[in-house]
Amino acid sequence: MTKTGQKASRPPEVAEKGGVSRRQFLAGVGGLGVGALLGGSLVALALPDSVYAVPASQGYLLVDTKKCGGCESCMLTCSLVHTGKENLALSRIQVAKSALAGFPQDSAQYQCRQCPYPECVEACPTGAMHADEATGVRTVDEGKCIGCQRCISACPFTPSRVQWNFEERHAQKCDLCKNTPYWNREGGPGGTQACVAVCPMKAISFTAELPVQSDEGYEENMRNIHWSNLSFPIDDAGKVSAETYMRAKAAKPAGEDASTDSGKMA
Ligand code: SF4
Ligand code: SF4
Incomplete structure (x- = not known):
């Protein structure tokens, strides 16, 4: 059982019309x-x-x-x-x-x-x-x-x-x-x-x-610099502080973003 309660999945062995074998x-x-x-x-x-x-x-x-x-x-x-x-x-x-x-x-x-x-x-x-x-x-x-x-x-x-x-x-x-x-x-x-x-x-x-x-x-991790600026953790473990993130970002070469998202956060 997964965290979404998924039942054991069926193998994709059957090709169907509109899903109906x-x-x-x-x-x-x-x-x-x-x-x-x-x-x-x-x-x-x-x-x-x-x-x-x-x-x-x-x-x-x-x-x-x-x-x-x-x-x-x-x-x-x-x-x-x-x-x-x-x-x-x-x-x-x-x-x-x-x-x-x-x-x-x-x-x-x-x-x-x-x-x-x-x-x-x-x-x-x-x-x-x-x-x-x-x-x-x-x-x-x-x-x-x-x-x-x-x-x-x-x-x-x-x-x-x-x-x-x-x-x-x-x-x-x-x-x-x-x-x-x-x-x-x-x-x-x-x-x-x-x-x-x-x-x-x-x-x-x-x-x-x-x-x-x-x-x-x-x-998807959609948390980026704006999220970090609000002092919320941006990594999945919830452990990275905004300060740590900013330090990591500053250490990156120009143009390379330390965030793990794809720029979707407004
Ligand atoms: S496509 Fe059908 S089976 Fe798959 S998650 Fe959506 S509702 Fe469920
Ligand atoms: S399985 Fe039954 S309830 Fe679901 S879409 Fe088909 S006819 Fe409607």
């Missing part, structure tokens, strides 16, 4: 009856597995849990741009806080990882949970969602990165702001993500690079 598809149909045979799904049964590879997402969110202040601005904004309502229960990114824990266990962000082998996609019997054709972003087609919630259970992380939209009664998940009807900015991998834009701590960032597939791979 024929084996899984047939199992799903068995549980749901012939009514689940929607759209062109029957055609999938006649094609070789090699046709069904899930394209990679063109983007990923990274977080710095040590920088997160727990203000929940990202959650409220996520809900607002997607649904027009500020409701923490409708946010696709999640923040957990503990008043009893000390730094850095007192606050954590949980974002969808846009997994290369997305178990949420694989589990969906209707193709509602799918990789967007243009961007690869793992996305819910709300019109195809029958509310079985298999995707929510299948996501190997705790909390599940798929949520149940209790108001509209369908699954929802992070789409990197590709579909944000209540926001006038272009989202998706080529655009802006609302949580990244709004976070006052600059504790969320976007990358087009597939992260290393581990908890650490989806976290």
Whole structure:
């Protein structure tokens, strides 16, 4: 078990259409009856597995849990741009806080990882949970969602990165702001993500690079000189004082920054 509560991961041995292997598809149909045979799904049964590879997402969110202040601005904004309502229960990114824990266990962000082998996609019997054709972003087609919630259970992380939209009664998940009807900015991998834009701590960032597939791979040290100037530690162990950092920075040749971030901190 990892710190995000990840269950043992499945080996990526099956190539699937929209994440649905024929084996899984047939199992799903068995549980749901012939009514689940929607759209062109029957055609999938006649094609070789090699046709069904899930394209990679063109983007990923990274977080710095040590920088997160727990203000929940990202959650409220996520809900607002997607649904027009500020409701923490409708946010696709999640923040957990503990008043009893000390730094850095007192606050954590949980974002969808846009997994290369997305178990949420694989589990969906209707193709509602799918990789967007243009961007690869793992996305819910709300019109195809029958509310079985298999995707929510299948996501190997705790909390599940798929949520149940209790108001509209369908699954929802992070789409990197590709579909944000209540926001006038272009989202998706080529655009802006609302949580990244709004976070006052600059504790969320976007990358087009597939992260290393581990908890650490989806976290990034986004603390730089400004953070240090506030006398907060900038290293992951939380031991480097601002004074130490400034000394190290002064000792570096011109143009070489001692910080470990990539200049994302405002
Ligand atoms: S919802 Fe879960 S399984 Fe699906 S892509 Fe996100 S992290 Fe991976
Ligand atoms: S809840 Fe909707 S998206 Fe999730 S598995 Fe069921 S049909 Fe697919």
